[in-house]
Amino acid sequence: MSETDTQSRQYITFIANGQEFAANIMAIREIRGWTDTTPLPHVPDYVRGVINLRGIVLPVVDLKARLGLGMTEATAKHVIIVVADGSRTTGILVDAVSDIITVSNADVQPPPDVMQCGNDGHIDGIAVIDGRMVTLLAISHMTAIGIDNAMLAA
Amino acid sequence: MNFKNLSVSKKLVGVFALVLAVTIGLGLFAQTSLSKVNDVAADVSGNWLPSVKALGQYEYAVTRLRAAQSTYLLPLADETRARLIKNIQVYRNQADTAWTKYKPLVTTGTEQNLADKIVAAREAYESSLTKNLEIFKTEGDRAATTFAQGESRDKFNALVEAIDADVQFNDQMSAQRGAEGQSVFGTARLWIYIALGLAAVFCGAAGYALVRAISAPLTNMTEAMGELARGNLNAHVPHADQMDEIGKLAEAMTTFKNQLAAAEEAKEKQTQVIVSSIGTGLDHLAKGDLTHRVTDDLTGAFAKLKEDFNLAMTRLQETVKNVLNSTHQIDNNASEISTAADDLSRRTEQQAASLEETAAALEEITATVKKTAANAKEASHSVAGAKDAAENGGRVVETAVRAMDSIAQSSKQITDIIGVIDEIAFQTNLLALNAGVEAARAGEAGKGFAVVASEVRALAQRSSEAAKQIKALINTSSEHVGDGVKYVGETGQALKRIVDQVVQINALVGEMAQAAEQQSTGIEQVNSAVGQMDQVTQQNAAMVEESTAAARNMAGETKTLTELIGFFSVGDTHFAAPAAAAPRQTARSLPPRPAPKPVARPAAKMAAAGGGKPAAAPTGDDDWTEF
Numbered sequence: 001m002s003e004t005d006t007q008s009r010q011y012i013t014f015i016a017n018g019q020e021f022a023a024n025i026m027a028i029r030e031i032r033g034w035t036d037t038t039p040l041p042h043v044p045d046y047v048r049g050v051i052n053l054r055g056i057v058l059p060v061v062d063l064k065a066r067l068g069l070g071m072t073e074a075t076a077k078h079v080i081i082v083v084a085d086g087s088r089t090t091g092i093l094v095d096a097v098s099d100i101i102t103v104s105n106a107d108v109q110p111p112p113d114v115m116q117c118g119n120d121g122h123i124d125g126i127a128v129i130d131g132r133m134v135t136l137l138a139i140s141h142m143t144a145i146g147i148d149n150a151m152l153a154a
Numbered sequence: 155m156n157f158k159n160l161s162v163s164k165k166l167v168g169v170f171a172l173v174l175a176v177t178i179g180l181g182l183f184a185q186t187s188l189s190k191v192n193d194v195a196a197d198v199s200g201n202w203l204p205s206v207k208a209l210g211q212y213e214y215a216v217t218r219l220r221a222a223q224s225t226y227l228l229p230l231a232d233e234t235r236a237r238l239i240k241n242i243q244v245y246r247n248q249a250d251t252a253w254t255k256y257k258p259l260v261t262t263g264t265e266q267n268l269a270d271k272i273v274a275a276r277e278a279y280e281s282s283l284t285k286n287l288e289i290f291k292t293e294g295d296r297a298a299t300t301f302a303q304g305e306s307r308d309k310f311n312a313l314v315e316a317i318d319a320d321v322q323f324n325d326q327m328s329a330q331r332g333a334e335g336q337s338v339f340g341t342a343r344l345w346i347y348i349a350l351g352l353a354a355v356f357c358g359a360a361g362y363a364l365v366r367a368i369s370a371p372l373t374n375m376t377e378a379m380g381e382l383a384r385g386n387l388n389a390h391v392p393h394a395d396q397m398d399e400i401g402k403l404a405e406a407m408t409t410f411k412n413q414l415a416a417a418e419e420a421k422e423k424q425t426q427v428i429v430s431s432i433g434t435g436l437d438h439l440a441k442g443d444l445t446h447r448v449t450d451d452l453t454g455a456f457a458k459l460k461e462d463f464n465l466a467m468t469r470l471q472e473t474v475k476n477v478l479n480s481t482h483q484i485d486n487n488a489s490e491i492s493t494a495a496d497d498l499s500r501r502t503e504q505q506a507a508s509l510e511e512t513a514a515a516l517e518e519i520t521a522t523v524k525k526t527a528a529n530a531k532e533a534s535h536s537v538a539g540a541k542d543a544a545e546n547g548g549r550v551v552e553t554a555v556r557a558m559d560s561i562a563q564s565s566k567q568i569t570d571i572i573g574v575i576d577e578i579a580f581q582t583n584l585l586a587l588n589a590g591v592e593a594a595r596a597g598e599a600g601k602g603f604a605v606v607a608s609e610v611r612a613l614a615q616r617s618s619e620a621a622k623q624i625k626a627l628i629n630t631s632s633e634h635v636g637d638g639v640k641y642v643g644e645t646g647q648a649l650k651r652i653v654d655q656v657v658q659i660n661a662l663v664g665e666m667a668q669a670a671e672q673q674s675t676g677i678e679q680v681n682s683a684v685g686q687m688d689q690v691t692q693q694n695a696a697m698v699e700e701s702t703a704a705a706r707n708m709a710g711e712t713k714t715l716t717e718l719i720g721f722f723s724v725g726d727t728h729f730a731a732p733a734a735a736a737p738r739q740t741a742r743s744l745p746p747r748p749a750p751k752p753v754a755r756p757a758a759k760m761a762a763a764g765g766g767k768p769a770a771a772p773t774g775d776d777d778w779t780e781f
Binding site (some may be wrong): 077 | 580587
């Protein structure tokens with residue numbers, strides 16, 4: 001445990017709905033500015049559509065909507081984080097990207113029990129950094145579930 | 155019955171009847187001679203000359219007939235011959251027409267014989283012509299020509315000779331009648347000249363007799379009447395012995411002359427009586443006695459003269475009495491006028507003093523008003539300057555508003571540029587993050603790179619923050635500029651209101667200046683009126699003095715007049731001069747002398763202020779109650 005405690009990981013922190021989240025940097029492929037998407041038929045409302053990323057068709061998921069907090073009003077200042085999960089690549093729309101931080105495992109706490117019933121593996125844990133609470137999102141899980149839901153809906 | 159004793163009308167009628175008889179005889183003789191000449195001329199022009207003319211035409215036609223006969227015998231075409239036959243008929247007709255004209259003009263005797271010969275010769279020629287044409291038809295042209303040159307020609311020549319004889323006869327007769335007419339005319343002219351001479355001599359003699367019988371006695375009578383008219387009653391009246399109208403006129407004139415002489419004698423006697431009685435009356439009048447009357451008995455027009463003289467004396471007596479009475483009254487009135495004139499003089503002096511004070515006060519007021527007018531004009535100038543300044547301020551404000559607009563536009567451009575910088579910072583940040591991601595994925599090998607990426611990201615963030623700060627500053631600046639524009643606009647509005655107010659002030663000041671000028675003009679008019687009043691008052695004073703002197707003179711003159719009138723004796727003398735003097739004396743002594751003449755000006759002023767009572771008191775209430 002002590003071994004893992006001393007280990008540290010790098011995270012990218014970003015803001016959605018005014019709240020600071022973090023994702024493991026290794027899952028991140030690229031960060032880019034917002035471009036208008038092409039909407040898709042018969043998809044969940046949090047899927048904003050697809051964009052052309054250097055010849056690859058990239059579906060974009062609205063994180064705020066995905067978290068059940070309402071639609072994001074996208075502007076040029078919004079950012080799409082491109083996430084690679086194996087062979088699948090997905091874009092996640094967030095308000096802004098804040099920083100690249102290094103978090104030691106000691107600083108990460110598991111999600112509280114009160115979320116147990118509703119927690120379906122979205123959150124890896126919660127880190128306290130300089131007095132701020134940063135939610136560590138299980139980003140790949142999130143995109144996978146999104147696809148499943150979309151498929152279920154279809 | 156002498157010619158001299160015939161009446162003038164009979165003389166005139168007799169002489170003019172004789173002249174008329176001579177004129178009628180002369181006219182009858184001239185008329186007879188003229189009708190003889192006329193008969194001869196009518197015979198020549200109506201008978202002999204037309205005969206000659208008709209015979210000439212006849213001869214011409216016959217000649218052409220003969221020519222046509224000769225032509226017919228020539229070798230010719232049948233058509234020409236037919237035409238010649240036609241022409242021969244035409245010429246025959248012409249000859250017959252001429253003969254018809256001549257026939258009524260033939261006279262009995264010689265001419266009748268000649269005409270018969272022509273008829274016979276014509277018949278002979280016509281039968282030879284017919285025969286010739288027969289020969290031409292039966293025996294040919296040679297035989298016909300021989301006939302024409304022989305027998306036919308003799309017949310034609312006989313005809314022509316007969317015609318010529320007749321023409322000659324007619325010619326001779328015409329010349330003979332002409333000579334007859336000339337001899338009648340010469341005789342008549344001679345007799346008419348003789349008759350004219352006799353008539354002239356006779357008319358001259360008759361005229362001379364008339365002049366002797368009428369004009370000369372009239373001239374003599376006119377001269378005699380002239381003598382009478384000049385008053386020569388001994389003048390001789392001529393022609394009194396004549397039995398005609400002039401004799402009667404001379405008789406009437408003699409009667410008239412005698413009457414005139416008798417009237418002259420009566421007039422002489424009457425004149426003696428008039429001169430003595432009227433002369434006595436005039437003598438009394440010369441001595442001033444107006445009571446004398448003419449009592450002599452005068453007749454006719456001179457009775458009227460006596461009445462007129464007596465009436466004139468009575469009227470003169472009454473008039474002189476009235477003059478005495480009036481003189482007395484004039485004397486009384488003159489003293490009253492004198493007193494009144496003294497009072498009037500004093501009051502006029504007071505009035506003059508008041509007028510001078512009024513004039514002085516008016517001059518002060520005039521000066522004040524003029525100063526006010528000048529001040530108003532100056533104020534008007536100042537206000538105009540203020541208006542110009544305010545308008546300049548308005549223009550400056552407009553310029554400021556434009557400048558601020560420019561500033562606002564520049565700020566917007568700066569904001570745009572800042573936006574670009576912010577965008578670049580954002581992109582740079584994204585690139586740095588991507589670099590950081592790449593470095594993390596590279597593990598240990600990317601650590602150095604991660605540091606660089608972090609530095610770049612920090613720079614990008616600082617750029618972004620600086621851009622944000624600049625943007626905030628620019629926004630603040632823009633807000634300030636907006637406020638400035640608003641305030642400057644308000645300043646402009648305020649300046650405009652100031653300009654409006656200044657314009658109103660200018661108008662008011664202008665009105666004030668105008669009013670002051672009008673006041674000044676009005677006061678000047680008042681001033682001149684006061685000056686005129688002053689002048690008039692002084693003229694009044696002078697006139698009052700003159701009238702006072704005149705009143706005194708009048709009193710003296712009245713006295714002299716009374717003395718002069720005293721020369722006449724008018725019988726009843728209760729208006730004698732000594733009696734008239736008494737009322738005049740009382741009239742003089744009655745009105746008390748007016749208050750001491752020198753009335754000091756302050757006193758006059760006080761009197762004017764006090765309603766004039768103290769001044770009026772000393773003169774007595776009876777004279778000035780109207781005041």
